[in-house]
Amino acid sequence: MKLFKSIFYTSILLSVFSCKTANSNTINSNNIASIKTNEKKQTISVSDTVFENLTDHSKDFILEMKYATNDNFLNSKVYDCASCYLRIKTIKSLIKANEEFLKKGYRIKLFDCYRPLDVQKKMWKIVPNATYVANPKRGSIHNRGGAVDITIVDKQGNELDMGTKFDHFGPESSHLFTKLSSDVIKNRKLLKKIMIKNGFESLDSEWWHYNLKDAKKDALSNFSWNCN
Ligand SMILES: C[C@@H](N)C(=O)N[C@H](C)C(=O)O
Numbered sequence: 481m482k483l484f485k486s487i488f489y490t491s492i493l494l495s496v497f498s499c500k501t502a503n504s505n506t507i508n509s510n511n512i513a514s515i516k517t518n519e520k521k522q523t524i525s526v527s528d529t530v531f532e533n534l535t536d537h538s539k540d541f542i543l544e545m546k547y548a549t550n551d552n553f554l555n556s557k558v559y560d561c562a563s564c565y566l567r568i569k570t571i572k573s574l575i576k577a578n579e580e581f582l583k584k585g586y587r588i589k590l591f592d593c594y595r596p597l598d599v600q601k602k603m604w605k606i607v608p609n610a611t612y613v614a615n616p617k618r619g620s621i622h623n624r625g626g627a628v629d630i631t632i633v634d635k636q637g638n639e640l641d642m643g644t645k646f647d648h649f650g651p652e653s654s655h656l657f658t659k660l661s662s663d664v665i666k667n668r669k670l671l672k673k674i675m676i677k678n679g680f681e682s683l684d685s686e687w688w689h690y691n692l693k694d695a696k697k698d699a700l701s702n703f704s705w706n707c708n
């Protein structure tokens with residue numbers, strides 16, 4: 481009888497324990513897995529479209545945000561402060577491109593990043609020419625957080641010779657313009673090659689402008705970033 485009782489209670493204990501273990505394992509593994517999956521899904525979709533400050537992700541860029549100064553074709557400071565906001569997917573591709581430049585002893589200098597739609601309208605009033613300024617009715621990829629205006633600098637911070645200044649609205653700025661020194665052609669080619677390799681496309685008329693390929697369908701924005 482004693483033996484029977486001890487077998488009976490032991491089997492009850494074992495079954496409760498195994499049931500709990502199996503149950504909690506199943507629940508835990510399912511829940512954790514699904515929560516993680518959900519979190520992962522959310523992280524991927526949110527992080528790729530959200531706007532963030534480039535310098536929160538990398539300090540390896542040089543910023544010379546021209547529209548935060550009076551030294552631009554508007555002759556007016558149209559940004560409150562010099563920050564480079566972009567969608568995270570643009571930041572990711574830009575960092576990869578910059579890593580390639582760094583390996584070669586160069587880095588990217590930025591002249592412009594995300595640009596509010598109202599600033600695009602101001603630009604269009606001054607230069608209503610879609611070769612050089614995107615029509616705000618359609619919007620620029622800058623307004624979608626997917627375009628950058630850039631050049632390359634060496635270890636001393638000297639800009640490589642690209643043949644014209646940034647925002648020179650003339651044929652000499654075009655990738656198709658050939659009456660340029662071999663150095664200029666080489667420098668433009670280097671910029672283009674690395675940017676295209678990392679998910680960007682060039683604009684024929686402006687050697688400095690690059691659009692993230694995967695940004696055309698993103699929404700136009702008009703927010704101004706916080707300067708504090
Ligand atoms: C204004 C110039 N820096 C520029 O970015 N032009 C392109 C075409 C744009 O406005 O998208």
Ligand SMILES: [Zn+2]
Pocket residue numbers: 592622627628629688689690
């Ligand atoms: Zn541009």
